[in-house]
Amino acid sequence: MKFEIGNDAIIIRNTKEFNTEHILDCGQVFRYRKSGDSYTLSAKNHKCLLHNENNCVIIKTEDTEFFVDYFDLNRDYGKIKDELLQYKYLDRAMDYGGGIRILNQDPYEMIISFIISANNNIPRIKQIIEKLCRYFGKEKDGFYAFPSADALANADVHVFREIGAGYRAEYLSETSKILANEFDLNELYTLSTVNARKKLLKLKGVGRKVADCILLFAYHKTDLFPMDTWSQKIYNSYDLPPSNNINVMSDRLVGLFGNLSGYAQQYLYYYIRNNKT
């Protein structure tokens, strides 16, 4: 995609493949806030501000290099969307949320965030993660960085309950200790989706759906289809054999969409979640 790097800013002219609202509101990221006609976004220990100006998206940040990768700017989403047009419902979904991009987020941040996401709603997920950063993260000119693995590993369980994590507090406590000591997050980049998933499933609080979200939103593996309550509705709208097994449903959808499954899932998820039929 075409973009320019200016003085503490990235300028994007093709807004058909970059819509800030679509990207942030499709459920892949939680640490952002809308203020007026702009969005502030935090990732790891970086921050940026997005707004539209003269039919362009302006990303103001001191860390342009980080956010070029983060927003996946070197990938051709026009080509991906063209290929997805062959599938049922994707025309409608991409007409609605065609500006979605899959972010390249931090693996550790995704693991913690999506453990919190389990059986939870998005406003509350955002609130818990914000408190987590405020409680354990380092302050850096006006915002809180995502906490280090050590900070969470050394935390007492009851603090996770205090910030509203509920029964997930135990998962956060156990998993952050393992991540801080004996888990190689970088190895997963080199593994196949199936093998990387197996490793993630060993972590407390990480099941198939959470693992697939981590693999999609951090490792950019796209031969997977995260199955939550909404994805089950998507499955039922396709002409596939009835099933009540989440893994079977997920595998069949991957059989349909192949390596574009992750992208398809995001366009469809964003569409169905905002157009309750």
Added chain:
DNA sequence: ATCCAGGAAGTCG
């Protein structure tokens, strides 16, 4: 009051 939210773990057969 009951149900739901980007589900996972534990138990039982």
Added chain:
DNA sequence: CGACTTCATGGA
């Protein structure tokens, strides 16, 4: 294996 139950929390 597969099916069924339980698990905090808060908003609708």
